[in-house]
Amino acid sequence: MNPQSTLPPTPAALPPKTGDPGAPGGRGRKGPRSEARLFTGLGHIALAVWAVIVIVPILWTFLAAFKNTTEIFSSPWTLPAELRWENFGRAWTTARVGRYFINSVIVVGCSTFGTMLLGSMAAYVLARYKFWGNRAIYYLFVSGLAFPVFLALVPLFFVVKNLGLLDTHTGVVLVYIAYSLPFTIFFLAAFFKTLPSSVAEAGLIDGCGHTRLFFQVMMPMAKPGLISVAIFNIIGQWAQYQLPLVLLSNAKDKWVLTQGIADISVNAGYEADWSGLFAALTIAILPMIIVYAIFQRQIQAGLTSGAVK
């Protein structure tokens, strides 16, 4: 499950082998060793260049968040003359990034909780109970993995509208849960199948009901799988853009972060508050860096869990 755990320990203590005079290359014969060193050398350069390409745009955004508009235009590559924290204040209140941020937290918090609860309930029943229609329901859920959301976009809009849930967080949360169920069930059903059935049988003999068995015995046993899927869902739902764009279009105070920041950027005219926009971007990116720094292994495992079986 964790792609990192099976890797050999990384040789952080080993310095790169450069300029070793005792190598057989010195004998004037172009052996595989010198070719290997060339390959590794070029590889190091390529890796370093890519790391710079990944880091620099983000770092540059953080720096620009402290500048004023004049500085952004005249000296985009220098450090800010002073730390203008007021840029963040403007982004947080005037540009309403604070509101969007809190909305995202509320929506993703509720929808991930709902997805995990409903998804694990369904996955558990489908994985461990024999009943008529089991396979049909399972394939109904799993087939959802194959459909592009855009196929359903128009009817979905009217379903939500007819339920009176348009421009509400409830509507978005329910839709997020529904669209997260296929993967969650697909993954968790496979996981629940691997759990030993002896524990479940012992619980039932002891007079433990099915429901209690699930919440008090099976859920704790499935914790590693639940964590992977929860991370997958949190990051996927946090990044959602098209669904809130369609489902929340007329309620600006309910917008989520992606939608809000994209809107500031797309509608930024000639008198745009560039430093405020950079600050808004920083507010969106920085928490992800912190979360990623702490849960890096779990996040990598969770996001790739769909592909590594």
Place this chain on the structure above:
Amino acid sequence: MRHGKYPFVIGFLFAPVTLYVVFVIAPYAQAFQISMTNWRGLSAPQWVGFDNYRRLLDDGSFWKAVQHHGVLLLALPLITIAIALFFSFLLNVGGKSSGGQRQGVWGAKFYRVVFFFPQVLAVAIIAVLFQMVYRPNESGLINGVLMKLGFDPVLFLIRPNLALWSIIAVLVWQAVGFYVVLFSAGMASIPGEIYEAAEMDGATKVTLFFRVTLPLLWDTLQVAWVYLGIAAFDAFAIVAVLSVDGGGPDGATTVLAMEIYRNAFVYSKYGYASAMGVALFFLTLTFAALTLRLTKRESVEY
């Protein structure tokens, strides 16, 4: 699993199944139905048969979008997989071997962590970030440097023949790290003795890569290709936020998702937009089936 099984099973399945049928299955089914009507949202929909699909065939922006999906479908997986394979090979087997253990180059762990990070960010946020990076004047990250050095600014998103590639570059930027981690996991499961034996026979790093790593990684590559292909059929968030007026300039970067969104929620042509959705569905399905069929080969047991 005896007494009271059915009430329990029904109780546990009721909420998820209801939610799923109402918000996922029903809309998918209705999409096919709406695509056969001229519904504009106000009056009752009228059945028009395959008219919407016939109009699709004459729609310039539809074909432009399909063409862009073609470019994305080739470029995005090819570039991403090539870069990711090269990096993951370096990070896992690029270094020297000691005591039978293959090792990556120095700093492998750091690189893997950094490369993966963009995957955590939302595409819409990345699109805003690169709007800043690509800005056509001295305030842009790239053009700021170019203009300082005395070059003319590059109009990344404004020149029609450059815009789509600028967008592909951003998608590659985000995706590479994910596939580095994915391929690393695959490479880690290749036993070290195979490399050891190949090196004994005098195989170079390049030979190792093409003759050992690549064939043994085939299944993972197939998964990667399907994933990236599916991503190539979406691309809504990046095009909607990054490109000039949603798919511009002059439709040079538009994708089907963009056209569906525009037709449905700007022009209120719900029937027509649904027809595009159905077309997108069949394109995705064809791609997935073709990929699985064409890349099918006997997997190597080890």
